[in-house]
Amino acid sequence: MSPYDVSWPHDRPEPPREGLTDGFGRRIAYLRVSVTDRCDLRCVYCMPERMRFLPRAEVLSIDELDRLCGVFIGLGTRKLRLTGGEPLVRKGFMDLVERLSCHLKSGALDELTLTTNGTHLAEHAADLAQLGVKRVNVSLDTLDPGTFHRLTRTGDIGPVLEGLEAARAAGLKVKLNTVALARDNRAEIPDLMKFAHARGFDFVLIETMPMGEIDEDRTDQFLSLREVRADLAAAWTLTPLSDSTLGPARYSWVEETGGRIGFITPLSHTFCDTCNRVRLTCTGTLHTCLGRDDATDLRSILRSTDDEAPLREAIRAAIAMKPLAHDFQIGAGQAPAVARHMSTTGG
Ligand code: SAM
Ligand code: SF4
Numbered sequence: 001m002s003p004y005d006v007s008w009p010h011d012r013p014e015p016p017r018e019g020l021t022d023g024f025g026r027r028i029a030y031l032r033v034s035v036t037d038r039c040d041l042r043c044v045y046c047m048p049e050r051m052r053f054l055p056r057a058e059v060l061s062i063d064e065l066d067r068l069c070g071v072f073i074g075l076g077t078r079k080l081r082l083t084g085g086e087p088l089v090r091k092g093f094m095d096l097v098e099r100l101s102c103h104l105k106s107g108a109l110d111e112l113t114l115t116t117n118g119t120h121l122a123e124h125a126a127d128l129a130q131l132g133v134k135r136v137n138v139s140l141d142t143l144d145p146g147t148f149h150r151l152t153r154t155g156d157i158g159p160v161l162e163g164l165e166a167a168r169a170a171g172l173k174v175k176l177n178t179v180a181l182a183r184d185n186r187a188e189i190p191d192l193m194k195f196a197h198a199r200g201f202d203f204v205l206i207e208t209m210p211m212g213e214i215d216e217d218r219t220d221q222f223l224s225l226r227e228v229r230a231d232l233a234a235a236w237t238l239t240p241l242s243d244s245t246l247g248p249a250r251y252s253w254v255e256e257t258g259g260r261i262g263f264i265t266p267l268s269h270t271f272c273d274t275c276n277r278v279r280l281t282c283t284g285t286l287h288t289c290l291g292r293d294d295a296t297d298l299r300s301i302l303r304s305t306d307d308e309a310p311l312r313e314a315i316r317a318a319i320a321m322k323p324l325a326h327d328f329q330i331g332a333g334q335a336p337a338v339a340r341h342m343s344t345t346g347g
Contacts, residue, residue: 030079031279036059037085052203068302070103082100119160138232143191177206178192232261266290
C-alpha cells in the first residue's frame with residue numbers, strides 16, 4: 001500500500017505520484033494558487049481603485065480548487081502556497097485549508113503556506129497553525145497608519161499588527177514582505193527591518209513588477225533594491241547567506257538586529273534558472289511564468305469531466321513548455337509586461 005493511501009481524502013483512487021519536469025530540466029514541485037481575485041484593500045501598485053472583479057461563475061469553487069490541487073499533488077507538487085487577491089476574504093477558505101491539510105498528514109505535501117495582507121489573520125492564525133500551516137507571508141509596506149491608509153486606499157493598519165501578533169502567538173513563522181517604493185517607504189525601510197527582526201520575522205523587500213494597468217505610472221515609484229541594499233550596508237553589517245533553499249530572495253544576515261533580510265529583484269533574471277514554481281489563478285488558468293502571458297485553461301477540462309487523466313495531461317504539456325525566463329522591463333510610459341494584475345496570479 002502506498003503511504004498516501006492512509007488518509008487520501010477523496011472517494012476516487014489516488015492518482016499515481018510522479019514528478020513534473022520542464023523542458024529545461026527544472027523540477028516543478030511548487031504550486032501557488034490564487035483562491036480569489038477579490039481583496040479588502042486596493043494597494044496602489046497592485047490594482048486600480050475601481051478594480052473590476054471577476055463574475056463568481058468564473059471563479060473555481062472550493063471543491064474545484066481542492067480537486068485541482070489534488071491533481072497537482074498527485075503529479076508531484078510538494079509545496080503549496082495559497083494566495084490571492086486576499087485569501088482570507090474568500091468564503092470557505094479555511095475549509096479548503098482543512099481539506100488540503102490531509103495531504104500534509106499523509107506526507108504527500110511537505111508544506112502548505114499562505115500569503116496574506118494580514119487584515120484577517122488575527123481571527124485565523126491559531127486555526128491555521130492547528131491545521132499544519134507552519135509559515136505565513138504577511139505583506140506590509142509601512143508602519144505608519146496614514147501611509148498605510150494611503151497606500152492601500154482603504155486600509156486600517158491596526159488589524160494587520162494584531163494579525164502579526166496572533167501569528168507569532170500561534171507559533172507561525174512569519175516573513176514580512178515589503179514592496180520597495182521610491183516615494184512612499186524608502187526612508188522607512190530600516191524601521192520595517194527592525195520591526196520584523198525584533199519579532200523574529202524574516203524581512204523581504206520586493207521590487208515593483210509591471211503587472212496589470214494601475215491608476216498611476218509605476219516608473220516613478222520603482223526603487224532599485226541594489227540602491228536600497230547599498231543604503232542599508234552603509235549603516236548595518238550585512239553578511240550574504242548562500243542558502244539556496246530559500247527561494248528567489250537573496251538573503252543577508254544583519255549582525256546588529258540578528259535577523260535575515262531578503263531582496264527579490266524580479267526585473268533581473270537571477271532566479272529564473274532555478275525556478276521550480278507554477279501559478280494557478282482562481283479561474284483555473286495555469287501560468288508557468290509570472291512574467292509572461294502563457295496560459296493554460298484547466299477550468300474547462302475540470303468542468304467537463306470527472307476523469308483526471310486529461311487534467312494531468314494538460315498540466316504536463318503546459319509545464320513542458322515553461323519559458324526559460326520572464327520578460328519584465330520597467331520604463332517610463334511602457335505598458336505592463338503582462339496584462340494581468342498580481343492579484344489575479346497571486347504573489
Ligand atoms: N493580498 C495578499 C497580500 O497582499 O499579501 C496576497 C496577494 S498579493 C498580490 C501578493 C504580494 O504581491 C504582496 O506582497 C504584494 O505586495 C505583492 N504585489 C502586488 N502587486 C505587485 C507588483 N505590481 N509588484 C510587486 N509586488 C506586488
Ligand atoms: Fe490586495 Fe494584496 Fe493586491 Fe494589496 S497587494 S491590493 S492586499 S491583493
